[in-house]
Amino acid sequence: NAGVMQNPRHLVRRRGQEARLRCSPMKGHSHVYWYRQLPEEGLKFMVYLQKENIIDESGMPKERFSAEFPKEGPSILRIQQVVRGDSAAYFCASSPWGHTNTGELFFGEGSRLTVL
């Protein structure tokens, strides 16, 4: 059973370009979460999605960032007009349940975005 798959693992973009990060959850998981990790900082929640629905985007910056989880295909985190401050590791996690009081969250290996 494959784990959470993220690609690309590393992405380099120049300021003003777009970055697209993809996440395929574990088989059977319909809940996807995106987190951002800045150097020397803890993971910060960005957005929680189920198939075709954004459930909670309270951690997403108001501009330039968007996320989707279509009926078919991976979840995508899109960053438009990237700036140097967007350089970070972006982690995707999935779970089979929406509520995770004691449920397990499975993380991908992350996508490391570097903005030149």
Next chain:
Amino acid sequence: KNQVEQSPQSLIILEGKNCTLQCNYTVSPFSNLRWYKQDTGRGPVSLTIMTFSENTKSNGRYTATLDADTKQSSLHITASQLSDSASYICVVSDNTGTASKLTFGTGTRLQVTL
């Protein structure tokens, strides 16, 4: 504001020695506390999950303790191995039960040397 603080920030120990990592939190209302191991350049991997009623939980050489009254947790690593070199992250969930409300600590970076 919910916060999770971990100490020490970093730690170097000799292979075979034991160590204890600390986690203090102010998340309220509390639901559960998790410890994750994150190897450099990799994603976090769960070690333990403890709810309010659990005081201790083990996973091989890893033993986590929880004192919900003092809002403290510790992760004890026994007979350390080189492969234990990683960041150890304490994560606390409030009782809304959604992953969007998890509060992550900044981690303790452990290095095990020969």
